[in-house]
Amino acid sequence: MKKSRRSFIKKAAVGAGLLSTANTWGKGSNFYISKMKREKFSWNDQIQVAVIGAGGMGVADANTASQIPGVKIVAACDLYQGRLDDAKERWGKDIYTTMDYKEILNRSDVDAVIIATPDHWHKQISVDALKAGKPAYCEKPMVHSVKEGMDVVNAQRSTGKTFQVGSQGMSSLGNEKAKQLLAEGAIGKLIYAEGFWARNSPVGAWQYAIPDDASEKTVDWKRYVSNTTDRPFDALRFFRWRNYLDYGTGVSGDLFVHLFSSLHFITNSKGPDKVMATGGLRYWKDGREVPDVLLGMFDYPECEEHPAFNLSLRVNFVDGTSGSTYLKLVGSEGAMDVKWREVVLRKNEAADPNSDPFLQGKSQESMASMAPKRKKMTGPKEYLYKCEDGYLGAHYDHFNNFLTGVRDNKMVAEDAVFGFRAAAPALLCNDSYFNNEIIYWDPNKMKLK
Ligand SMILES: NC(=O)c1ccc[n+]([C@@H]2O[C@H](COP(=O)([O-])OP(=O)(O)OC[C@H]3O[C@@H](n4cnc5c(N)ncnc54)[C@H](O)[C@@H]3O)[C@@H](O)[C@H]2O)c1
Numbered sequence: 001m002k003k004s005r006r007s008f009i010k011k012a013a014v015g016a017g018l019l020s021t022a023n024t025w026g027k028g029s030n031f032y033i034s035k036m037k038r039e040k041f042s043w044n045d046q047i048q049v050a051v052i053g054a055g056g057m058g059v060a061d062a063n064t065a066s067q068i069p070g071v072k073i074v075a076a077c078d079l080y081q082g083r084l085d086d087a088k089e090r091w092g093k094d095i096y097t098t099m100d101y102k103e104i105l106n107r108s109d110v111d112a113v114i115i116a117t118p119d120h121w122h123k124q125i126s127v128d129a130l131k132a133g134k135p136a137y138c139e140k141p142m143v144h145s146v147k148e149g150m151d152v153v154n155a156q157r158s159t160g161k162t163f164q165v166g167s168q169g170m171s172s173l174g175n176e177k178a179k180q181l182l183a184e185g186a187i188g189k190l191i192y193a194e195g196f197w198a199r200n201s202p203v204g205a206w207q208y209a210i211p212d213d214a215s216e217k218t219v220d221w222k223r224y225v226s227n228t229t230d231r232p233f234d235a236l237r238f239f240r241w242r243n244y245l246d247y248g249t250g251v252s253g254d255l256f257v258h259l260f261s262s263l264h265f266i267t268n269s270k271g272p273d274k275v276m277a278t279g280g281l282r283y284w285k286d287g288r289e290v291p292d293v294l295l296g297m298f299d300y301p302e303c304e305e306h307p308a309f310n311l312s313l314r315v316n317f318v319d320g321t322s323g324s325t326y327l328k329l330v331g332s333e334g335a336m337d338v339k340w341r342e343v344v345l346r347k348n349e350a351a352d353p354n355s356d357p358f359l360q361g362k363s364q365e366s367m368a369s370m371a372p373k374r375k376k377m378t379g380p381k382e383y384l385y386k387c388e389d390g391y392l393g394a395h396y397d398h399f400n401n402f403l404t405g406v407r408d409n410k411m412v413a414e415d416a417v418f419g420f421r422a423a424a425p426a427l428l429c430n431d432s433y434f435n436n437e438i439i440y441w442d443p444n445k446m447k448l449k
Contacts, residue, residue, distance in 0.1 A: 032383040036173040036391075047403055050075035050110040052101045052125055054083045057139055058116030059090065061166065064395045065114065065137075066091075068403055074109055077101045079220040080238070082211055099220045101125050105132040112406050115139060116166075118241040119249045120228055123148040126163065126416075130155040135162040135406045137399070140261070141253040142419035146427050149420035149446060156416040162405040164398070164412045165419030167261035171401050172340035172394035177385050178329065179266045181336060186345055188333030190267060194312045195259040195327040197251070200320030205284045205292060206242040210235050236287070243288035245430075250290035251315040252277070252429035259313055259327055260422040261414065262338065266329065268305040271421045271443030272298035277429040283318040292317040296429045301443075340394040343385040420446055 047070060051062040054076045062073050075096040076087035084097040096107065104110055105128055115125045115138040123143045129136040130152075142165045143149050156163045169175055182190065199205060211218075214235040221233045228246040231237070241247035242254060264271065279294035295314045302308040316322070327338045334347040398414075405412040414422075421443060428439045440449035 032380045034383065034385045035388045036177050036385055037388055045407075046070045046072055047406055048072050048074040048109055048111045049114060050077065050096075050104045050107070050112075051087070051114045051116065052077040052104055052129075053115060053117030053121070053139075054078040054087045055080075055116065057166075058114060059086075060395070061114045061116055061137065061139070061399070062091070065399045065403065067392075067396060068399055071403060075104050075107060077104050079224050080211075080214075081218040082213065099223065102128065105129055105134055110134060112136065112162075112403075118247040119144045119253060120247045123151055124227060126152050127155040130159045130161045130163060133159070133161065135402075137164045137166060137402050138419070139166040140419070141165075141249055141257045141423035141426055142416065143423055143427070144247075144249060144253075146424050146431075146448070149424060153416045153420055153446070160409075162402065162410065162412060163416050163419075164402040164405065165261075165414045165416070165422070166398065167258050167414060167419075167422060168394040168398035169258055169340045170261045170265040170394075170414055171398035173387050173391060173397075174338055174340045174343050174385075174394075175262050175265050177343045178262075178336055178338040179268075181343065181345060182266055182329065182331075186334060186347075187329060187331030187336055188348075189307050190309045190329060190331050191307075192310050192312075192330040193263055193328060194330075195256075195263070195325075196314045196316070196322065197255040197259075197325045198315075198319035198322040199317050199324070205317040206240055206288075207284070207286060208240055210239045214239065240288075243286070243290060245289050248290065249427060250430050250433075251292070251294045251317070252296060252313075252426040252433075253423070255315050255325075256294075256296060256313050256429060257422055257426040258325075260425055261418075262327055263311065263329075264418070264422055265413065266338065267300075269300060269443075270303070270305070271300070271441065272311065272425050273301045273441055273443060273449070274299035275425050275428040275432050275439040275441060277432040279433060290430075291433065294429065294433065296425075296432075298425055341387045341391065345383040345385070347381050347383075349381070417446070 049065055049071055051058045051073065065071050066073055073091040073095060076084060077098050078084050079099055087097055088095060098104060104113060112135040113129050115122060115136055117125060119141060122138050126136055126138045142152055216233045219238055224238060225231060237244050263269065275298055277294060277296045279291040281291050282293050284292045293316050298311040300309050300311060329336045329338065334345060337344040401412050424441060424446065428441060432439050442449050
């Protein structure tokens with residue numbers, strides 16, 4: 001039996017509603033562990049998938065997609081010959097390979113495409129894929145600049161094809177548990193959220209290896225820059241594209257966007273209305289155009305979905321001490337640390353009604369208050385939610401959601417509207433940083449104020 005994502009979420013929410021607060025967090029030890037479970041889906045027929053941009057993430061995406069029963073990789077497109085050769089070795093000599101993504105879109109044996117090119121190609125390939133009738137999974141951030149966002153939204157709306165953006169965390173058990181806990185009131189009223197990505201290595205800071213054979217003979221450079229500034233061949237700009245604004249979107253487009261996707265999924269938010277960023281290039285001075293430390297601050301306005309709250313995000317590529325990534329939601333009654341595989345909920349200490357200094361003074365007037373107070377029993381304050389052993393992970397779940405949408409010809413949670421609302425504040429961080437200004441955004445209308 002096929003289960004749409006919508007019915008799965010609805011079922012989870014109803015199930016959650018049946019549990020009283022006490023049953024959910026009120027029993028057990030001080031560190032209460034609960035297992036998170038994934039429902040099973042079943043599959044009937046084959047979906048043939050092509051990957052456009054068969055580099056690091058394109059390979060990871062295609063490999064994850066092909067773990068799902070009934071999915072076959074049939075074609076690959078890339079602008080570097082080495083990647084096309086690898087694709088044939090990886091997915092079979094008979095797969096179709098090309099440097100022109102339009103050839104992929106014209107093929108009747110391709111049912112859906114994965115778009116995992118550098119960011120400056122996301123919009124055009126997504127729009128062309130949808131218009132060619134191909135459902136598409138496009139890597140994050142959905143677009144390279146805010147002005148491109150509505151083109152993808154409109155292409156999805158006019159074609160009605162399934163389109164999903166690749167912030168896989170939001171399909172995770174961790175994000176779903178956090179969404180459920182927030183809705184149940186586990187942390188009270190949302191006040192503040194924060195998140196970060198910390199890295200401390202050359203590869204983490206995007207200093208990737210350049211293949212020995214990199215040249216205009218093996219790379220279709222002309223095609224690569226055909227939608228941006230025309231420049232002579234530069235292997236750094238091709239293989240380390242994240243460092244340059246013509247192709248990448250800096251640390252905010254690359255990494256903040258994951259935190260926005262998770263936060264918006266958990267809170268049902270449409271996004272902030274005020275964006276401020278600062279930072280600098282502190283350490284990786286290798287000719288890059290983007291900062292390696294970025295701090296973003298965001299105001300989320302009160303709306304139907306949530307109260308007004310503040311968000312603070314940071315990326316630091318020169319930090320080897322803070323762990324790697326983190327998202328925390330703080331409410332009036334507690335806080336949650338949310339990871340894709342784990343949620344830690346901490347409840348606030350209950351305020352002691354006798355701690356009011358005025359009441360204390362009053363009570364000392366009576367002799368009874370001289371007697372020691374009898375101690376009380378307290379309940380658990382910290383709860384750990386962990387995935388069951390064998391959980392296949394967020395990436396698998398995200399592809400499962402996408403391919404379920406493709407089979408049923410339905411929309412998925414991280415569609416073009418969601419993807420744009422997650423990308424926009426991340427991209428506006430760059431505008432705020434480079435132009436040294438506060439940016440006002442209308443998250444409902446998805447345009448600058
Ligand atoms: N969801 C995640 O966790 C995650 C992780 C890493 C990367 N990404 C995203 O995936 C995308 C790719 O990143 P990457 O790290 O794999 O980069 P990469 O450089 O390893 O791969 C990009 C590939 O795209 C190819 N390419 C460039 N222009 C093309 C075009 N017009 N047509 C076809 N192929 C083209 C390049 O030759 C290269 O092989 C980016 O948008 C990035 O933000 C997502």
